[in-house]
Amino acid sequence: MPEDTAGVLAKQVLSGTPLSRDEAEVLAGLPRSALPMLFAWAHRIRLHFVGAAVKCCSIVSAKTGACTEDCAFCSQAARRRNAATATGSLDPNDVVSAADDAARNGASSFGIVASGLGPTDLEIDRWADAASRIRGTQSLSVCASLGVVTDAQARRLADAGVQRYNHNLQTSRRHFPTIIGTHAYDDRLNTLKTLKRAGMSVCSGGLFGMGETWSDRLDLAFELRALGVDVVPLNFLIAIDGTPLAGTQPLPPMECLQIIALFRFLLPEADIKVAGGREPNLRELQSWIFLAGANSFIVGNYLTTCGRPATEDFQLLRDLELPLECDGASVDLAKSSTTHA
Numbered sequence: 001m002p003e004d005t006a007g008v009l010a011k012q013v014l015s016g017t018p019l020s021r022d023e024a025e026v027l028a029g030l031p032r033s034a035l036p037m038l039f040a041w042a043h044r045i046r047l048h049f050v051g052a053a054v055k056c057c058s059i060v061s062a063k064t065g066a067c068t069e070d071c072a073f074c075s076q077a078a079r080r081r082n083a084a085t086a087t088g089s090l091d092p093n094d095v096v097s098a099a100d101d102a103a104r105n106g107a108s109s110f111g112i113v114a115s116g117l118g119p120t121d122l123e124i125d126r127w128a129d130a131a132s133r134i135r136g137t138q139s140l141s142v143c144a145s146l147g148v149v150t151d152a153q154a155r156r157l158a159d160a161g162v163q164r165y166n167h168n169l170q171t172s173r174r175h176f177p178t179i180i181g182t183h184a185y186d187d188r189l190n191t192l193k194t195l196k197r198a199g200m201s202v203c204s205g206g207l208f209g210m211g212e213t214w215s216d217r218l219d220l221a222f223e224l225r226a227l228g229v230d231v232v233p234l235n236f237l238i239a240i241d242g243t244p245l246a247g248t249q250p251l252p253p254m255e256c257l258q259i260i261a262l263f264r265f266l267l268p269e270a271d272i273k274v275a276g277g278r279e280p281n282l283r284e285l286q287s288w289i290f291l292a293g294a295n296s297f298i299v300g301n302y303l304t305t306c307g308r309p310a311t312e313d314f315q316l317l318r319d320l321e322l323p324l325e326c327d328g329a330s331v332d333l334a335k336s337s338t339t340h341a
Helices: 005-014 021-028 032-049 092-104 121-137 151-159 185-197 214-227 253-266 278-289 310-320
Strands: 055-064 109-114 141-145 164-166 201-203 206-208 231-236 271-274 296-298 324-326 329-331
Touching: 005 021, 005 032, 005 253, 021 214, 021 253, 032 253, 055 092, 055 121, 055 141, 055 271, 055 324, 092 109, 092 121, 109 121, 109 164, 121 141, 121 151, 151 185, 164 231, 185 201, 185 214, 201 231, 206 214, 214 253, 231 253, 231 278, 253 271, 253 278, 278 310
Parallel strands: 055 109, 055 296, 109 141, 141 164, 164 201, 206 231, 231 271, 271 296
Antiparallel strands: 324 329
């Protein structure tokens, strides 16, 4: 390949021709010295397909802990030593209040997240009621992440105003059984297909830093591309004490950015959202996520770990002179009198 390998392949993507697996492997194998050029081309692809504006979302843990599943990265499993201590479900009023806070913080979407393999019909009614109330009072896009759902449950949520559903594949089919043993990869794939049948926008991505290879990362990216997902959240492992992955070292920041860039090359029209783990993994390079191809991020806290103050994230956007997408329009934070708390 020529010296500017990233540039040659970026021009192919910009022309509308998707990368092959062999071409993606070339980008995954680039030396560190070539990564700044990779990021620059990923940024150009981002601008071409999704524009300069940044989207942000917030989530609330509406049901926490006491989970039957054994995901190696998560502290919410009931069997886990040092499992999450704040267990139970929020009242729908509290969920609506959290959505109000998210709207004040400039979020364009709000996610209702619950632990467990999947919801009961009673829980579906509970969260559908909250979603309907949020849609009635806010311009927020309402999302849900409740686990495995049936066709009837997916339709109930869609009818209540849930516009997008998150269900991460997490990793490749090959690597999945080493991380999760209580349900199968196909359970997750089938749920994504169920959501599409219900007419909801689909959000699905992965978690990186769990011992996966670059081949696993590419498998995940190509699976998501084949599914036609709309939003791809990229999470980076926070190694929580008491979990099987405790003590795992964070990924180097430049490797995190390379992952972001490759997902932009492979899913050029998707929203690439940087989610959990960006603070400990990217550290001083958090602002680079947008220069490496991401166009979305989560602000505020995550599920069982804390994020940084939203004011710092909005200052980051001001410093980069990036507009924020709010209520379907781009807002220049550097010039806007709007204050985001």
